[in-house]
Amino acid sequence: MFQKPGVIGAGVMGIGIVTDLVLHGIESVLVDRSEAILERAKAEVVRNVRFAPMLKKDAPRLQASQVLAKIRLSASLEDVAGCDFIIENVSESWSIKQAVYLALDRIVAEDVCFAANTSCISITSIAGLKRRPERVVGAHFMNPVFLKPSVEVIRGYHTSDQTVADIQALLAQLGKEAIVVQDMPGFVSNRISHLYMNEAVFVVQDQVARPEQVDEIFKKCFGHAMGPLETADLIGLDTVLASLDVLYDSHRDPKFRAAPLLRKMVAAGLLGRKSGRGFYPYQTGAPD
Numbered sequence: 001m002f003q004k005p006g007v008i009g010a011g012v013m014g015i016g017i018v019t020d021l022v023l024h025g026i027e028s029v030l031v032d033r034s035e036a037i038l039e040r041a042k043a044e045v046v047r048n049v050r051f052a053p054m055l056k057k058d059a060p061r062l063q064a065s066q067v068l069a070k071i072r073l074s075a076s077l078e079d080v081a082g083c084d085f086i087i088e089n090v091s092e093s094w095s096i097k098q099a100v101y102l103a104l105d106r107i108v109a110e111d112v113c114f115a116a117n118t119s120c121i122s123i124t125s126i127a128g129l130k131r132r133p134e135r136v137v138g139a140h141f142m143n144p145v146f147l148k149p150s151v152e153v154i155r156g157y158h159t160s161d162q163t164v165a166d167i168q169a170l171l172a173q174l175g176k177e178a179i180v181v182q183d184m185p186g187f188v189s190n191r192i193s194h195l196y197m198n199e200a201v202f203v204v205q206d207q208v209a210r211p212e213q214v215d216e217i218f219k220k221c222f223g224h225a226m227g228p229l230e231t232a233d234l235i236g237l238d239t240v241l242a243s244l245d246v247l248y249d250s251h252r253d254p255k256f257r258a259a260p261l262l263r264k265m266v267a268a269g270l271l272g273r274k275s276g277r278g279f280y281p282y283q284t285g286a287p288d
Contacts, residue, residue, distance in 0.1 A: 002170050004028060006080030006108075008100060009089035010041035012236065012274070013117055016145035017087055019048040022070045023059055023146055024174050029072045029080050038073040045071065052146060059146070081107050085170055087139065089117045092242040097121065101129040113166040115139035119190050119239065120246040123156035123183045133158035137167050140189060143234060153178040154187050185250035186243075193231070194243055198259055200228035204279070205261035211279040229279040233272030241266050 005021065007014050010032035021028045022045065032038050049067050052059035072079065077100070080086060086108060090096050097118070104114070114136045116126050127133035138154025151171055155164060168178045181188050200214050209217075215227020232240050241263060247256040265271075265278065272278030 001173060002026070002085045004083050005085040005087055005170070006031065006083030007087050007089065008032075008077070008080070008104070009091075010037050011089060011091075012143060012234075013141055013145070014089040015041050015044045015048070016143050017089065017117070017141060018071060019045050019052070019144075020146040020174050022049055022062070022067050023052055025060075025070070026173065027070050027072075029074060029083055031074050031077055031080060033075060035075055038075065042068065042071070042073060048144075048146070055144075056147060077103050077107055080104070083108065083112065085113055085115070085166070087115045087117055092119050092121065092239055092246065094121060094125075097126060098129060101126060105130055111135070113137065113163050115167055115170075117141055119243040120186045120194075120250070122185050122250070123154045124158065127156045127158050134160040135163050137163045138183065138187065139167055139171075140187060142189075149175070150177045150179055152187060152189050153180045154183050155180055156183045159183075186247050190243055191247065193228075194240065194247060195255065197228045197232045197240055198244055198256075198262065201232070201259035201262045204229070205259055233278035233280055233282075235272070236274055237262060237271050237278050238266045 004027045006029045007018055008031050010030055014030060018028055018030050030038065030041060032041065046064045046067050049062050053061050086104065088100065090100050110132055112135065114130065116123055116136060116138050117140060118126070118138065123136060123138040127136035130136055136156060137159045138156065140152040140154065142148045153164070153167055164180060171178050186194065203209055203214055204211055211229045215230050218224040218227040226234070241258055244256055244258040248258070269275055270277050273282045276282050
């Protein structure tokens, strides 16, 4: 049983993972680069845990003090030195990930498993930054984390059987199933989902339909819980764009060329829920 995972990156996914860890009684260390980001993350985790029982009947009812007792917030990577598992969720940027993994390799014990929660970047490439590349595996969590029963686990070229067993064991503590796939940029979920999100942007750009019409078709005709543009807003349009650029650079296939409207919206700061507006308006600086 893992006792104290370290979660690197306090964005949407880092907050979601820590929320799930708290709901399962597991302590964690949450690291990000600034106190302001960490304070926002703390408030969001408390909020998520408070509302969890409304969405999941078996979720525990916890007071804010009980939630915060399970989380250590830190702006220093050094504070994950004693963690027994690392889950990395930093920005979808190779230079940022490279710096983080090189630093962590000097801090964390050699036998600790690293789970890279990346959208599209090759797990094999990330593992190449480590002294023990066999201890790196991909773990693509979906949002909201505590409501999703499965996780896409990506086995890199070097990933060992023990490492796969370790991530499966951690996910089992969270009541989740691991669906293990092979490493290729985008893996399964994002290689497919980013295509339909991007094409949905093209549909709006070409004035075929309004955003709400596109999403209604996916929800009412296909039975999806969310439409592709709602999903893009939730993920963050900047993250979607960065992932598409990784897919395009990796595969050199024009089908991954990002829609000009998507690039324009990101340049304008219309990033979705986290900025207050994307294809839809939201409460500024906070999810609905």
